[in-house]
Amino acid sequence: MWEKEFNLTDRNSFGFNVKAENYAAITQIDTLESALADIAENNWPLLVLGGGSNLVLRQYIPGAVISIANMGIKVLADDEDLAIVEVGAGENWHHFIGHLLEMGLHGLENLALIPGNVGAAPVQNIGAYGVELADCFHSLTAYDRQTQSLVQLSLDECDFGYRDSIFKSAEQGRYIIWNVRFKLSSVFVPRLGYKALADYVLGKDNAPPTAHDVYKAVCDIRSSKLPVPTEIGNAGSFFENPVVAEKQYFELKDKYPNLVGHKDSAGLYKLAAGWLIDQAGWKGYVHAGVGVYDKQALVLVNRGKGTVDELTELSEMIFDSVKQKFGISLCIEPRFYPA
Numbered sequence: 001m002w003e004k005e006f007n008l009t010d011r012n013s014f015g016f017n018v019k020a021e022n023y024a025a026i027t028q029i030d031t032l033e034s035a036l037a038d039i040a041e042n043n044w045p046l047l048v049l050g051g052g053s054n055l056v057l058r059q060y061i062p063g064a065v066i067s068i069a070n071m072g073i074k075v076l077a078d079d080e081d082l083a084i085v086e087v088g089a090g091e092n093w094h095h096f097i098g099h100l101l102e103m104g105l106h107g108l109e110n111l112a113l114i115p116g117n118v119g120a121a122p123v124q125n126i127g128a129y130g131v132e133l134a135d136c137f138h139s140l141t142a143y144d145r146q147t148q149s150l151v152q153l154s155l156d157e158c159d160f161g162y163r164d165s166i167f168k169s170a171e172q173g174r175y176i177i178w179n180v181r182f183k184l185s186s187v188f189v190p191r192l193g194y195k196a197l198a199d200y201v202l203g204k205d206n207a208p209p210t211a212h213d214v215y216k217a218v219c220d221i222r223s224s225k226l227p228v229p230t231e232i233g234n235a236g237s238f239f240e241n242p243v244v245a246e247k248q249y250f251e252l253k254d255k256y257p258n259l260v261g262h263k264d265s266a267g268l269y270k271l272a273a274g275w276l277i278d279q280a281g282w283k284g285y286v287h288a289g290v291g292v293y294d295k296q297a298l299v300l301v302n303r304g305k306g307t308v309d310e311l312t313e314l315s316e317m318i319f320d321s322v323k324q325k326f327g328i329s330l331c332i333e334p335r336f337y338p339a
């Protein structure tokens, strides 16, 4: 089952030149179990690879890399206007969103065009344009490496937060997500809390937007700001939007009246990291083979022959300068592997 010295250059969205010591694509639970037995026997470190779009892979990945290629989208229950849809971890996220649109099942339109696979989506509770995966999440099936069995995890058990879940923090490495279930509605209710989206959708005419209008608007807005990974290597937002206390927010707002931030549900203030980095003068900056995207300062890019070391240097320079100018410590969003 294992492919040796497997090239992962087109399996990580930064497009870094990376090799895995052992690689396997897994489509069946019994193959997963024998792969895990090999991993235990050889004492290999394990990376479970999704779409590779929220990862920074170092040149050589020792041990094992497995890619979960469990496919399929099926409607499990369809009751009045509510449906439960189950989707395999190996499905491409954007393809899944397009499929839901065709089926007339709504709730996830705002998450169109997010790169990556379905199995990776719960790990960081992907979110965009005022919607998070958790808003439509029902449950998931995962292989529990601790009990060596398949388990079902509910919304509460996943403990989703902003770009966070048990899969990323408390239980990192324990579960291998196999499929995910969402609760979706046949009645479309546009979610236009995000101003740029509302302006775009409502700006055209006064007719209420359809699901297709919102889907198309999200795709257009994303494409105008975010580089397509197959053209320019990147992992989306490189830093999380920092969350600060009210006092710090108003102190900063006094000093920088154009500061972009909004109050979150916990009464704290989430600041736009892209704005902070932009104001610190980094937009479009080039550092050797990597750089800061010129249309969105939150996105770091591989200009072609960039390396992880160069990316680390650039991110440290940005971290220091934002810290110095605003007193804010940015947190890196993608996972570096090996750590």
Ligand code: EPU
Residues within 6 Å of the ligand: 127, 128, 129, 130, 194, 196, 225, 226, 235, 236, 237, 238, 239, 240, 241, 260, 272, 273, 274, 275, 278, 283, 295, 296, 297, 298, 333
């Ligand atoms: N801004 C600037 N300069 C920049 C970038 C942004 O001034 O270079 C300002 C914008 O004008 C805007 C504000 O910062 O007022 C926020 O920017 P944007 O709307 O682009 O959203 P974001 O906060 O930068 C977050 C997510 C994105 C998601 C968008 C839309 C995080 C870390 N990022 O970005 O997620 O697509 O909102 O909801 O929360 C990702 O995670 O990879 C990702 C792309």
